[in-house]
Every structure is written in structure tokens, then in C-alpha cells.
Amino acid sequence: MFFLRAKYIRRIIAVLEEIEKGNLQQRINIYSKGASGRLCQAIDRGISALSAQINVLRKEAAKGNAILTNMVEGVIAIGSDGRILSLNPTAEKVFNIRKQDAEGRLFLEAIRNNDISEIINRVLKSGEPLAIELTLILPVQKVFRINASAIFENNSVSGCVLVIHDITQMRRLEKVRSDFVANVSHELKTPLTSIKGFVETLLEGAIDDKENNREFLRIIQEQAGRLDALSRGLLDLASLEEQGIALKKERVNLKELADNALIAFEAELKKKEIEAENEMADNLLVSADKNKIEQVFANLIDNAVKFNRQRGSISIYAEETADNKIKVTVKDTGLGIPAKELPRVFERFYRVDKARSRSLGGTGLGLSIVKHIIELHGGSIEAESSEGIGSEFFFTLPK
Ligand SMILES: Nc1ncnc2c1ncn2[C@@H]1O[C@H](COP(=O)(O)OP(=O)(O)OP(=O)(O)O)[C@@H](O)[C@H]1O
Ligand SMILES: [Mg+2]
Numbered sequence: 558m559f560f561l562r563a564k565y566i567r568r569i570i571a572v573l574e575e576i577e578k579g580n581l582q583q584r585i586n587i588y589s590k591g592a593s594g595r596l597c598q599a600i601d602r603g604i605s606a607l608s609a610q611i612n613v614l615r616k617e618a619a620k621g622n623a624i625l626t627n628m629v630e631g632v633i634a635i636g637s638d639g640r641i642l643s644l645n646p647t648a649e650k651v652f653n654i655r656k657q658d659a660e661g662r663l664f665l666e667a668i669r670n671n672d673i674s675e676i677i678n679r680v681l682k683s684g685e686p687l688a689i690e691l692t693l694i695l696p697v698q699k700v701f702r703i704n705a706s707a708i709f710e711n712n713s714v715s716g717c718v719l720v721i722h723d724i725t726q727m728r729r730l731e732k733v734r735s736d737f738v739a740n741v742s743h744e745l746k747t748p749l750t751s752i753k754g755f756v757e758t759l760l761e762g763a764i765d766d767k768e769n770n771r772e773f774l775r776i777i778q779e780q781a782g783r784l785d786a787l788s789r790g791l792l793d794l795a796s797l798e799e800q801g802i803a804l805k806k807e808r809v810n811l812k813e814l815a816d817n818a819l820i821a822f823e824a825e826l827k828k829k830e831i832e833a834e835n836e837m838a839d840n841l842l843v844s845a846d847k848n849k850i851e852q853v854f855a856n857l858i859d860n861a862v863k864f865n866r867q868r869g870s871i872s873i874y875a876e877e878t879a880d881n882k883i884k885v886t887v888k889d890t891g892l893g894i895p896a897k898e899l900p901r902v903f904e905r906f907y908r909v910d911k912a913r914s915r916s917l918g919g920t921g922l923g924l925s926i927v928k929h930i931i932e933l934h935g936g937s938i939e940a941e942s943s944e945g946i947g948s949e950f951f952f953t954l955p956k
Contacts, residue, residue: 561593569600581608584838605832631721635677637714639663651721653695653760673703673719680705680717690724699725740906744787744920748780753872755780783918790922793852794905797929804846804933811885811954814847815873818854825862829869833858836874841883843954849930854887856923857950861889862916878953882936886951892946903928927952 568585572733575583584604587597596837625632631648633675641659649656652668660668665674676687679847686706693699708716755773764770796802815835819826826833843850854873861871869890878884894902896907901907906921908914914921931952 561596565593565597568599570601572604574915576604581611598620609779629723631719631744633664633719633721634708635664635681635717635719636682639665639681641667648721651693651701651723670696673705674682676703676705677719679719680707681714683707684709689898699723700728701725737905741791741910744906745784748783748787748916749922751780752777752784753805758781764782781914781920786918787920787922790920793926794922794929797926797933799952802933804849806844806846807846809847809850810839810885811841811850811875812839813841814851815854815858815885818851818858821855821863822858826871829865830863831862831868832870834870834872836872837885838875841875843883845934845954846930850934853930853952856927857887859893860923860950861948863888863919864918865890866891867888868941869947882953882955884951884953887948888947888949890947893946894940894942895944898943899940899942 564583565587568587572583572585581604584601586601588594589597614632625643625645626714628645628647631645631651633641633644633648636911640661640663642654644654644659645649649659652659654667655747657712665678668674670691672689676689679685680687684707686704688702689703691701691703693701702722702911704720704722705717706720707714708718733955756779759770759773763773800865812835813839819833819835822833825831841884858873865871871890872888873885875883875885875950898909902909905925907925908919908921927950931954936953936956938950938952940948
């Protein structure tokens with residue numbers, strides 16, 4: 558016969574009641590010899606094993622939770638009855654809904670989106686994964702890719718998980734790239750068509766037309782020059798956009814660089830009777846890539862000459878800024894840029910007057926190359942302009 562003392566029984570019941578409440582630290586702690594002691598110790602071992610397993614499960618759950626909470630993607634879990642089981646903070650933000658208002662409710666009640674509700678129903682029915690793209694205004698327009706996959710339990714669908722990726726930036730970059738390709742093709746096509754046309758005309762007999770043949774050849778030469786400028790501009794941009802491009806930095810004198818750049822424009826300046834003044838101080842030194850900054854001056858001066866009026870002027874001056882940078886200004890008295898066009902002039906191929914720029918041999922790449930170079934140096938560039946009065950382009954460079 559096996560007797561368990563009343564006080565042991567009370568102790569066992571008290572401990573089990575604590576365990577029931579979730580207090581897994583409790584043990585019976587009775588070590589008497591004989592069957593009662595062994596029973597109590599066996600129960601204690603059982604509690605310890607159970608508590609260890611529960612701890613492992615808690616840690617796993619906490620890990621899962623931490624991952625879900627910190628995910629950039631939105632995640633929503635839905636039960637087989639179409640009710641939301643849980644959602645992470647990103648999903649709360651995307652759909653502008655609070656966890657406590659969403660969990661337990663039917664998807665369509667909590668988030669009024671028919672397209673998503675439709676794919677949830679299809680996934681719950683078929684078990685096959687599905688994906689859709691969705692544009693939401695929140696309040697800015699964003700594009701999301703939503704992947705829905707089934708959760709299986711014992712070979713049958715027990716729910717569905719939605720993963721929501723924000724692909725706005727990716728779509729934007731794709732558009733920039735495809736616009737760029739379209740622009741390049743267009744820019745290449747124009748001079749090529751012209752060259753082809755005039756070569757054909759010459760071959761068909763115009764070569765013997767003493768009055769026009771030289772003019773046709775001059776046009777061909779001009780268009781070949783455009784193709785050359787375009788390919789050089791594109792190569793410059795491509796090399797500037799390369800990740801981790803190395804600048805050959807050295808101490809350079811800004812006034813000297815501007816003077817070097819100005820020399821190349823002597824003939825043009827004379828032809829247009831433009832007064833160009835380099836008012837920079839002699840001692841402005843910055844740590845920069847000499848050739849690239851000279852190219853910046855050349856491109857800005859080229860614009861200041863091209864878009865200037867007859868007998869206009871250009872001045873280049875510089876000052877030190879409060880944050881230890883040098884701010885250089887290239888100012889002209891040209892036709893100016895309309896205010897609404899101003900923010901776009903640094904875009905590739907953007908020209909206020911395409912026909913005019915083309916006839917001046919422009920590719921529309923000059924300012925975007927300038928912007929790239931300045932930003933690679935840790936500086937920035939801006940422009941101000943008054944139509945009919947002139948423009949100012951100013952860039953900063955760290956010393
Ligand atoms: N100083 C300026 N005055 C008036 N308009 C300007 C001036 N600088 C730039 N722009 C406008 O901005 C556009 C873009 O300039 P950008 O230098 O990139 O191209 P571009 O000069 O036309 O071609 P490229 O530089 O290849 O010769 C120009 O076509 C012109 O419309
Ligand atoms: Mg230019």
C-alpha cells in the first residue's frame with residue numbers, strides 16, 4: 558500500500574495550481590526517502606522539462622516577432638476563414654490601420670481593397686501562390702508588389718500570408734532608365750538620319766552639283782560632330798556614374814582652372830563681342846580633381862557664351878561660405894531660363910529650347926555632367942535666372 562501524507566498532497570496541489578497560473582519557477586522540493594519522495598521529484602523533473610520546452614518556444618516566438626516587427630516588408634497572416642490573424646508594423650503603416658483594429662476581423666472589413674481580397678480568396682481555395690502589383694495613394698502615390706502564399710497544415714490550406722514590398726523606387730529607376738534609352742536613341746537618330754540622307758543625295762548625283770555639294774558635306778561634318786559630342790558626353794556620364802569612381806584629388810587653384818577654361822573660348826567671345834571677367838582671388842585652393850573641375854568651368858562658360866547676347870558679359874567670382882566651402886558663381890547676361898524650366902536644366906538631355914540648343918551643337922548633357930562632378934566632390938550646384946536679363950550658376954566645393 559502506498560500512502561501519501563496529507564501535507565505532501567497539499568504541497569503538490571499548491572505547486573500545480575501555481576503552474577496552472579503560469580508560474581513555472583515553482584517546485585515541490587520534497588526529497589524524503591521512499592515512494593512519496595520519488596513521486597514528488599518525478600513531478601518536479603516533469604515541471605522542469607516542461608518549463609525548459611516552454612522557454613525554447615518563447616524564445617523562438619520572440620525571434621519570429623522581432624523579425625516581423627523589423628521587416629521592411631509588410632506582412633499579414635490570414636486564417637482559413639478569411640480573418641486577419643496578425644500584421645506587422647509595416648503593414649499597419651501601408652494600410653493605415655492599427656493592429657488591434659485589424660486582428661480578428663475579416664480582411665475586407667479591415668482593409669477595403671478588393672484586389673487583395675480577391676487574391677486571398679484564390680490562394681485559400683487553390684493553395685497556389687499569387688502576386689499582384691498595386692498602386693496606393695497614401696497620401697503620395699506608391700507602388701507595391703503583394704505576394705500571397707498559402708499556409709499548409711496536414712496537407713490542407715490553413716491560411717494565407719501576404720508579403721507587401723514597396724517597389725516605388727525600383728519602378729522610378731526603371732522609368733529613368735527607359736526614358737534615358739529612349740532619349741539616347743532619339744538623339745542618335747536625328748544626326749544619323751541627316752547624315753544618311755545627305756550621303757544618299759550626294760551619291761544620287763548631287764556630288765556633281767557644284768553649288769550645293771560643299772554645303773551638303775558641311776552638314777554631314779556638323780552632324781558627325783554632334784554624334785561625336787554625344788558619344789563623348791554619354792561616356793563621361795557613364796564613367797561619372799560608375800560606383801566608387803576615384804577622383805584624382807590635388808590642391809588646385811580655382812582661378813587658374815577658370816582661366817585655362819576661358820582660353821578655349823577666345824574666338825567665340827571675340828565673335829560675340831562678349832566681355833569675360835575672371836574676378837576670383839588668386840589664392841583660392843581646393844582639394845579637387847583638376848581635369849574634372851576644369852570641365853565644370855568649360856561647360857558653364859560654354860553655356861554662358863552660347864546663350865549670351867551679342868556684346869554681353871560673363872563674370873566669374875568666388876567667396877568662402879560659413880561652412881568652410883568655396884562658392885563659385887558664373888554669371889551671364891544671356892537670354893535667361895524661365896522659372897518653371899530652371900529645376901530641370903540639370904537633367905540629362907533637358908534643353909529649354911531643343912531646336913536652338915541643337916543648332917548650337919548642344920547635346921543637353923553639359924549641365925548633368927557638371928552636377929555629377931560637383932556632387933562627387935561633395936559640393937552642390939544651383940541656378941538662378943531672370944528671363945531676358947541673364948543667369949547665374951553657382952556651385953560649392955569643400956576646401
Ligand atoms: N547660361 C545659360 N543661359 C540660358 N540658358 C541656359 C544656360 N545654361 C543652360 N541653359 C539651358 O539649359 C539647357 C541645358 O544645358 P546643358 O549645358 O545641359 O545643355 P546644352 O548646353 O544644350 O548642351 P551641351 O552642354 O551638350 O552643349 C540648355 O539647353 C539651355 O536651354
Ligand atoms: Mg551646355
